[in-house]
Amino acid sequence: MTGMLHELEKKDDIEICLCFPIYDSKRLKNGKCRGHKYYTFLCSSIESYDSNMLNFFEQILRENRPDIVHIWGTEFPHTLAMILACKNSGILERVVINIQGLVSICAKHYLSDIPEEYRDLKPAGSNSIREDRDLFEKRGEYEIKSLKMIKHVIGRTDWDKACVKAINPEIQYYFCSEILRNAFYKYEGKWKYEKCRKYSIFVSQASYPIKGFHYLLKALPIIIREFPDTHVYVAGFNLLDKKEKRPYSLFIESLMEQLDLFRFVTFLNKLNEEEMIQQYLSANVFVSASTVENSSNSVNEAMIIGTPCVCSYVGGIGSIVVSGENGFLYPYDEPALLAYYICRFFGNKDKLCDKCSTRAIQKMKEWISPEISAAKNMEIYKKLLDSN
Numbered sequence: 387m388t389g390m391l392h393e394l395e396k397k398d399d400i401e402i403c404l405c406f407p408i409y410d411s412k413r414l415k416n417g418k419c420r421g422h423k424y425y426t427f428l429c430s431s432i433e434s435y436d437s438n439m440l441n442f443f444e445q446i447l448r449e450n451r452p453d454i455v456h457i458w459g460t461e462f463p464h465t466l467a468m469i470l471a472c473k474n475s476g477i478l479e480r481v482v483i484n485i486q487g488l489v490s491i492c493a494k495h496y497l498s499d500i501p502e503e504y505r506d507l508k509p510a511g512s513n514s515i516r517e518d519r520d521l522f523e524k525r526g527e528y529e530i531k532s533l534k535m536i537k538h539v540i541g542r543t544d545w546d547k548a549c550v551k552a553i554n555p556e557i558q559y560y561f562c563s564e565i566l567r568n569a570f571y572k573y574e575g576k577w578k579y580e581k582c583r584k585y586s587i588f589v590s591q592a593s594y595p596i597k598g599f600h601y602l603l604k605a606l607p608i609i610i611r612e613f614p615d616t617h618v619y620v621a622g623f624n625l626l627d628k629k630e631k632r633p634y635s636l637f638i639e640s641l642m643e644q645l646d647l648f649r650f651v652t653f654l655n656k657l658n659e660e661e662m663i664q665q666y667l668s669a670n671v672f673v674s675a676s677t678v679e680n681s682s683n684s685v686n687e688a689m690i691i692g693t694p695c696v697c698s699y700v701g702g703i704g705s706i707v708v709s710g711e712n713g714f715l716y717p718y719d720e721p722a723l724l725a726y727y728i729c730r731f732f733g734n735k736d737k738l739c740d741k742c743s744t745r746a747i748q749k750m751k752e753w754i755s756p757e758i759s760a761a762k763n764m765e766i767y768k769k770l771l772d773s774n
Contacts, residue, residue: 389565389567392756403422405426407429407462407464414428427442427464439468452477455480461488465529479773480770481536485550488546489526496522498677514633515634538560540560542564561762562763565754566683575691577666582668582670583617586671587602588665589674590672591620591684596677597677600641602675604641620653622657626653671693671696671728673696674695679703685697700718711742
C-alpha cells in the first residue's frame with residue numbers, strides 16, 4: 387500500500403484521502419499529513435462486525451465525496467462496513483477492492499498435517515489451533531459477503547481471480563501487481579553465490595501453521611544427510627520462546643526434538659527491512675513452505691534480490707515461479723521433494739543458483755515494477771469513472 391501511495395503521489399491529477407484502522411484508542415486521530423487528509427478508526431476486533439463503523443464511514447464519504455473508493459483487503463469486517471456505507475451513499479459502482487489474502491480459502495488449509503493431539507491444546511492465554519482456524523472462518527464469512535456485493539476487484543494472480551470469480555461470477559477483475567518497499571529495489575540483483583552463506587536456508591515467517599514450517603522440518607533430515615552443514619534461519623516470532631508458548635510452538639518443539647534438529651535451526655526474532663535484506667543476501671536458498679498463499683511478498687523480495695527460491699506450489703505462487711526456470715515448485719505436503727530441490731541448489735551443478743537467480747530478477751523487473759503497477763492502477767481508476 388505504501389509503495390502504491392508513493393507512486394500515486396507523483397501524479398498531478400489525483401487527490402488522496404486515507405482511512406485506516408488503529409488498535410490503540412490513545413492513537414486515534416484525524417488530520418492531514420503530506421498533503422493527504424486522513425481518518426482513523428478503532429479496530430477493536432478483527433473477527434466481529436462493528437455497526438458504529440458504518441456511520442463513521444458514511445460521514446467520511448459525505449465530507450469528501452470521493453470519485454473512487456479503493457479498499458485494500460477483504461479479510462477484515464471493516465471492509466464490509468465500508469462497502470455498506472458506499473452502497474448507502476449510492477457509489478457502490480465506484481468501489482474497488484484489492485485482494486490481499488483470502489481468509490475464507492486460507493481457513494480450509496489451516497490444519498494441514500497438524501496432528502489431532504495438537505489441534506485443541508490451549509496453553510494459558512492462547513487460543514487453540516482449531517480456534518484460530520475458526521476465527522479465520524468467521525472472518526471469511528464477512529469476506530464472502532463483501533465479494534458478493536462488490537462489482538470490481540484488483541488482483542494479481544490466476545488463483546485470486548479464480549477464487550473471487552467462484553464467489554461472484556459477475557465481478558469485474560483487473561490485474562495489477564503489488565509494489566514492494568523501496569529498499570528492496572535498491573538491492574535488485576545483489577545476491578551472489580560466491581558471497582552467500584553456503585548450505586543456509588532462510589525462512590521469512592513461521593509463526594502459524596499456514597506458513598508450513600513443519601513441512602520444512604520434515605525435509606531437513608533428508609537434506610542434512612547429504613549436506614551436514616545445513617542451517618535454517620527463521621525470521622519473525624521465535625517458536626521456541628519460553629515466555630510465550632503457543633500450541634503451534636509446542637508442535638514445532640516436539641517435532642524438532644523428535645528429529646533432533648535444534649542445532650540446525652536459529653530463530654532470528656523480528657527483523658527490520660535492512661536486516662531482512664541482509665538475510666536474503668546471505669542465504670543459499672530461500673524457502674516458502676506455505677500451505678496456501680496468494681502472491682507472496684517474501685517470495686517477491688527474495689526474487690528481486692536474486693536469492694534462489696524453493697516454493698510450495700500453492701495459491702498464486704505458480705503465477706510468479708516457473709519451476710526449473712526461476713526457482714523450484716513442489717506440492718506443499720511433499721517434504722521429500724522440497725528436500726530434493728534444496729539439495730539441487732546446494733549442489734549448484736552447472737551454476738544452477740546463478741541461472742535461476744538471473745531469471746528471477748528478470749521476472750521481477752516486470753512483475754513488481756512501481757511505474758508499471760502505478761500506471762495500471764490509474765488506468766483502473768479511469769475505467770471505473772468512465773463506466774459510471
